[in-house]
Amino acid sequence: MARDKEMKAAYAFGLGARRGVAAQDVVELVRRVAQTHDVDLREAKLCALESKAEEAGLHEAARQLGVELVFLPLAELRARKGPAATHSPRVQAMFGVGSVSEAAALVGAGPNSRLVAPRVTTPVAACALAKRGEEDGS
Numbered sequence: 001m002a003r004d005k006e007m008k009a010a011y012a013f014g015l016g017a018r019r020g021v022a023a024q025d026v027v028e029l030v031r032r033v034a035q036t037h038d039v040d041l042r043e044a045k046l047c048a049l050e051s052k053a054e055e056a057g058l059h060e061a062a063r064q065l066g067v068e069l070v071f072l073p074l075a076e077l078r079a080r081k082g083p084a085a086t087h088s089p090r091v092q093a094m095f096g097v098g099s100v101s102e103a104a105a106l107v108g109a110g111p112n113s114r115l116v117a118p119r120v121t122t123p124v125a126a127c128a129l130a131k132r133g134e135e136d137g138s
Contacts, residue, residue: 009068009132011044012113014105016091016126017052023060029120029127030065037117037129041065047072047108049100070108077103085118105130 013030034041046062048055050071062069078096080103087098097103101119105128112133119128 009043009045009109011039011116011132012047012070012105012108012130013044013067014101014103014108014119014128014130015046015048015052015058016100016104016119017048017055017058018124019055021055021057021124023057023064025122025124026057026061026127027064029122029125030061033117033120033127033129039116039129041067045070045108047104049074049077049095049104072104072107076107080106085115099126099128101126101128102130104128109133 013033015026017026030046034044045068046058046065047070048058050073052058053071058069074095077100085102091100092098099119102115106113106115109130109132113130114133115128116131117129119126
């Protein structure tokens with residue numbers, strides 16, 4: 001069932017976050033990006049780097065938002081790094097991608113996805129938005 005929802009999500013919010021990020025910080029950031037781009041959260045999922053799988057704040061944020069939370073391998077993010085709109089030298093040095101949140105959004109939304117919103121950052125988190133490609137299903 002989770003796989004069906006994952007395949008049907010039209011949007012993916014890619015997240016980058018500092019260790020110990022609070023759920024409320026993530027919730028506010030995702031809601032701000034969703035509202036700016038008129039995205040219904042029922043059609044979306046959150047995607048983050050698999051190294052963040054133990055972050056309680058991300059799990060709680062997904063629960064509060066009522067969306068699926070998917071953790072992605074760094075290798076998949078590196079494979080999609082080309083289409084990212086922004087670039088952080090610090091993030092590039094640490095992870096091998098210019099923007100974890102943009103790469104996570106693009107990977108999470110599927111192979112033919114497109115970036116809807118480049119990363120929006122706060123002192124503790126970053127969020128980008130991608131939309132599934134039309135040929136990836138409806």
